Amino acid sequence: MRYPPAFVLKRLILLLMIVWTAATLNFFIPKLTPRNPLREKLLEDASRGGYIPPGFNEMVQGYEKKFGLDQPVWKQYLTYMGDMARFDLGYSISNFPKTVGELIGEAIPWTIGLLTVTTALAFLIGTLLGALIAWSRSPSWLNYLVAPLLTLSAIPFYLLALILIYFVAFQWKLLPLGGGYSFGIVPSFSAAFIFDVMKHAILPALSIILASTGGWAIGMRGMMVTVQGEDYMTFAEAKGLKPRRLFFRYAVRNALLPQVTGLALSLSFIVSGSVLVELVFGFPGIGTLLARSVGQLDYFLIYGIVFIIIVAIGVAMFIMDMIYPLLDPRISYE
Amino acid sequence: MDRLQGVLRYIRRNPALGAGIGILLFLILFSVIGSFITNPQDAYPLAAPASKPPSAEFIFGTDGQGRDLFAVAVAGTWLTIRIGLIAGVIGVTIGTVLGFTSAFYGGWFDIVVRWVVDVLLTVPGLLVLIVIASSLGDKAVDINGMALIIAMLAWMGPTRTIRSQVLSMRERPYVMMARLNGMSGLSIIFRELIPNLLPYLGASLVGSTNGAIFASIGLAALGLGPLRDPTLGVTIYWVMNQGAFVRGMWWWAAVPISIIVLIFVMLFLISAGLDELANPRVRRTV
């Protein structure tokens, strides 16, 4: 393989720094505020005469011992980092005795499923569409797509989600309003359940795909215009290549490189956007879990989710950085 | 007069910029004229009968809690743009200072700045803001406080852009000439670099403002930050929270969504236009 050690090392350090930053922010930001989430929760529950699950008080004591005010901050920080390194994210306050890890584990397959499928589809469709729009041999009516694509690319996912819900689910009643699957169906690997899940996933997926296809198409169109002006396109045509090869192997192949870089850079944007889409649909993924934890002031859950999402983005970026040299032979020599 | 004509002529060649500025002017006019003909109090609950569809009296209708949605639209447009602009201006200011110092002094400082920017750009700002806002609680911050918090994460993009532009401009002949002629660092920056950087500064401002508005609406939609003020994001929050669709109140959602879409399309067009201004495309698609 053509991976020079310096390249891999730099990306690895970047990944570690991202994880470290995420953990550190999670540790210090709450410290900067005068609040104590556990105390507040206990007080709130006590004032409501609420039920305190068994073991909760022990958990609180254990927590205070580790992170209480009697410990110096640096020691708390080290303890916290140790926990994070073991992915020990603690207990959920409002779902005790469930741990944050368990809750995230239940939600994350939904999100990963939704995000990988939609991002891959949007990237492929958008890139191909943009390439075709810019290709000089394409029919000129394709240019009429530019304005709608531009508009779509400027609209945040969740607004499109609201619009789709209103028309498709509410007015025309074609698809369910939200959730991951219908009430009363037991999750299993049956055809009926999978079909039900698909039906619920169409609208969230469509919101993400529609909104991000526009962006990829517009970006690719710009790159294709640039690439078609390159000398190697003229020379390739002078070789007598067939239009199909000129398009895929020369123009698209080269215009794709910045698109892939763009994909890596926009991961965090895509994730933020889809958190809100999940919330709009009540899709049982990590975004809805996050919204719920915000509503319940379940701080450990909030911090845990944020940490895991950032780590996931870092890992995805790392993977894409490792894929890129396979696409661009020049990279390893820079 | 000549100048104005020049600008108009340029805009004909750069329709994206023209359309973007047009929408911006429309939004400004809307909120300025609107503020004369509405009572700001009407944007708060119980100012009007609840759940009325658009009519002659309430042209945008009223929401489920008795806000006049026209007043909400007027106040919300302005508040949302204001959050975006405050955060954007602060972000670009920090970014410009950091970008310049980093590019000019290089060395360790530059390395640190670059790494911090690389790392923070990977971290979704919205998530960090969620941590901050939820730790602070809803009562601790007002709209301006929110803008400041968002500004803390709006400087990385501008830093990266300005740094790379300064690095490339430093090598260009006119800067070299100025240096050979003994101009000082500061006057090179102000006389030679800033004017050439203006389109990039503009694009950075638009980018940061865009990110800030996106974040502010996202936070509000999650129910974080000040929920009392009638921003567009807060309106979206109530739409989802109060089941506007289930109650058939399409206008409740249509008002904030239309304005938000207009704002984002406007920002997109302006940034595309500024991009064209900075790197005029020699070859145009036919």
Place this chain on the structure above:
Amino acid sequence: MNDNGYVLRVENLDVQYHTDAGTVYANSQVSFNLKPGERLGLVGESGSGKSTLALAILGMIKPPGRIGGGEIWLENTDLVKLPEEAIRQVRGRQVSMIPQGAMNSLNPVARIKDQLIDGMIDHELGLSRSEMNRMVREALEAVELDPQVAQMYPHELSGGMKQRACIAIAIAMNPKVIIADEPTSALDVVTQRQVMQTIGHLQAQLGSAVILIGHDMGLMAQFVDRIAVMYAGKLVELGSVKDTFTHPMHPYTQMLISSLPRLENKGTFNGIPGITPLLREIPTDCVFNSRCPQAIPICMQRVPKLLEHRPNQWAACHLYQSEEN
């Protein structure tokens, strides 16, 4: 029809670009012919329409450009009338191009070998893999490149090597006509000479006809049989190297020759005083009249035709027209 033994015959070719700023008449009434194995040099200042002529012969004029009229006969086919798919089969196989900017003329993400082979595949030569590999090796050897270059990417090659790779691609399928558009303008002087020698050898070996476009009259004189001089989209003089250098006919050519550095008459052509006309309208007079020191009244009134004023020496100039009439 074409029984007169020419491999390429261009007749009254007009090419225009229709831009927002107006129409550019980049080639007007261009005519010349080329025998098999002949080497023709095409000189003219930048913007005079040389590349346009090359692209027209390859059938690669694109909007906003358009061939307004004329014929381009490759043996017995008029390329102007061929449909796109048919002209594609001509490109690279019968008429090939050595590009101007060797630095960026190769696909940066493909190996040299693949860039040689894909042409062979698309021309449906019906070759097996191993035959194509052999052709790749031969083409690289012909341009004096190590066979290992086949496995390399463009960024691993030096400028001279890239230009050789481009030449290998251009000659791989043994074309009848090779058009080299300023093939060495991006290279240093030493490499320039080496590359030109390679082109010279190959041309002699393959027996292809060559159109060599350039502005270095000195370099050109050593490699071509005839020289065509282009000015503002028109051919103004066409003749053997010896005739053109010893007694140029057109005043523009005369100025070009006399502006060369004296030493052995070689060196770079730097243009002559005056402004190049913008080619913005169909000429109704001599395009050179405003810069011509010998202009006579008729030069302001009529377009001179390219005529054979001396044996095998053609010029488009009214100064000789009277002798003809």
